[in-house]
Amino acid sequence: MFALLYSTQPLLPELSRWFGVSAAASTLTVSLTTLTLAVGLLVAGPLSERFGRTRLVTLSLVAATLLGVACAAAPTWGLLLAARSAQGLALAGLPAVAVAYLNEELDGAVAGQAIGLYVGGNALGGMVGRLLAGALADLGGWRLAVGGIAVLGAACTAAVVVLLPPSRRFVAAQPGLETVARSARAVLTDPVLLGLYLLAALLMGAFVAVFNALGFRLEAPPYALSAALAGLVFLVYAFGSVASTTAGRLADRHGRRAVVPVAVVVMLAGLLGTAASPLVLVVLALAVMTVGFFAAHGVASGWVAARARAGGRATAQAASTYLFAYYVGSSVVGAAAGRAWTSSGWTGVLVLTAALVVLGCGVALLLARSTSLLQPGNPPVGG
Template sequence: MQEEKKRLESGTPAFRRLNLALFAAGFATFAILYCVQPLLPIFSQEFHVSPAASSLSLSLTTGLLAVAMLVTGTLSEVWGRKPIMVASLLSSAVLTILSAAAPNWPVLLVARVLMGVTLSGLPAVAMAYVSEEVHPKSIGLAMGLFIGGNAIGGMAGRLVTGALTDLGSWRLAVGTIGVLGLIAAILAWRSLPNSVHFIPRRAHPAELARSFADHLRDRGLLALYAEAFLLMGAFVTLYNYLGYRLIEPPYGLSHTAIGAIFVIYLIGTVSSTWVGDLAGRLGRPRVFWIMVAVTLVGALLTLFDPLVLILAGMVVVTFGFFAAHSVASSWVGHRARTAKAQASALYLFCYYLGSSAIGTLGGVFWARSGWWGVVALVTVLLSGALLVGLKLAVRPAD
């Protein structure tokens, strides 16, 4: 009990510093990761590649990110949380600036692949850091605020990119995101409290492999990992190909207007924080499946032709997705008793694997069946996520 009192609690100056640092880190990570999403139609035109090939600028990054997090999450069990997070932010920002000068499509893809490796040092490690340093009663709020930073960063990256592309070029836009990443990295370095409850582990391969195996034998964790794959696969697919739909007649939206659609991510900031705190009070199993159902309803709403209904559907999707992700990610940290960074890394491995694999597969559905094909794919994924969520409500992963 004495140890618990020393953990960071909401309302204290240390908790506010932690949230500022994690917000900045989440902002930078997701601005860098997703700044290319509104540029996919531009990449198709400038580099003469198909929509599915253009999506590789995002899918390759998330795919490498998924794999690399298994390594960096494990390294953080040995080297510590803060050093890994700061190095991740700094190196990713530098690579983003360099990618803005890429002379051709292969070089741009190589830069984005390397970013998948460097970005891996933040998400899973941050989840473990929160679970170790924050009081259990405040974990839901802290994780919600971190994911809120992710949402703001993802939104700002897309919005700034869309606007600056219309004003100048996509290279100017991506370079600006890199500079913002450098600023956020410095802020995180200065404000993030040093770990107090982190206990280094020995760099023994057999011991580290054993802890991985323990996580994979846990049925509750496996269910949450499946949710990560299904939810993120559905979410990123909708946003990947929404721009292709809205740039065509009868909508004919500009790149700035399409980028502005990502202001909807502000809804994710609200829902992740509010629902994360709500789940801490009412129980994760009770709240989680409802948020998955909300996401599914929003996806179906986008099938209607009026622009206002499409946007309303994306608002509902974004609210439900970020709320569900906030609950699930804090659930993993609570469920895993040891090697929390590894457990979080496995969750995010499935999360970004869904983004990479399903995000690119959605291009095939778009090419063959248009938006109806995209929504059909997403409906199957979210229906599966809802079934798993209902099972978790009956047999909670606590």
């Protein structure tokens, strides 16, 4: 899913040249996709509460892969944006239910670590997709790159169909708009959940903005890297994969309230480090930023599901609302990154993103003071 979602991110400079659009316009191939994904989450979450988890995941991946092929064949800029927008809607099925599914099917003592592994899979998919897209773009242009990611999506979809166990503990919600509205009110009135939604929007917005602008920075002097070489910077996502899993274990042991603020501070430190000029220091700073982001996101997403479940709220709807905020932040700030780069270079991008992460530090500290909401048998994870 994440390879498909961000397949155009390392291709933004080439798309800008090919279609004759500005740097800011090229970021729409990412921002529109994440925006429609966010909208789709608002529908997919409630649907899964009624019709189940695994069926929605499979349908989502099949549709998104087919739309990936359509993106590669798009003859005009407008049709490419339309296909990417439709792909975002199709992709919503997996993230809308994944965390809820894991919380339902796994014992509470290991749920945090499992969700960390899931977020680590997100990071791995994003890294592999970006690296593959950059390499294929150097070989045969952006169409080969996007088509190659669609092939990867088809292989992963086949694996999911074969390997994903059906739900055993899922209990369908009662049908009707009244049930959906009642569930929506429940997940929008808990101040801890609201704080987690805000944190997701701030951190994801800053994170995507950095990587949206990064390709333009690395392909410009003094670095002047090719798309494939610039794409190698996404290897830092491997650190994010490890960080989310480790943070999940730490949250199971020490509590989410203790882990999230530290992770956000680590992200801020790495972000500020990207102001350095030597390429090796820039990449090191990006690795630190990635560690902090994925640690915070991995723990926060599990916190949402645990909090909702302990409070008797619809778990998938709470997780979908968290991801809605997450991708709205990605869409809005990711698009703003192109304008910041055009007007002020990396300094503009850094000012924009650092302000958001500083706000995120404040939200994380407020969340650290929240009270637990536990059911018998759940671990004391600050949910």
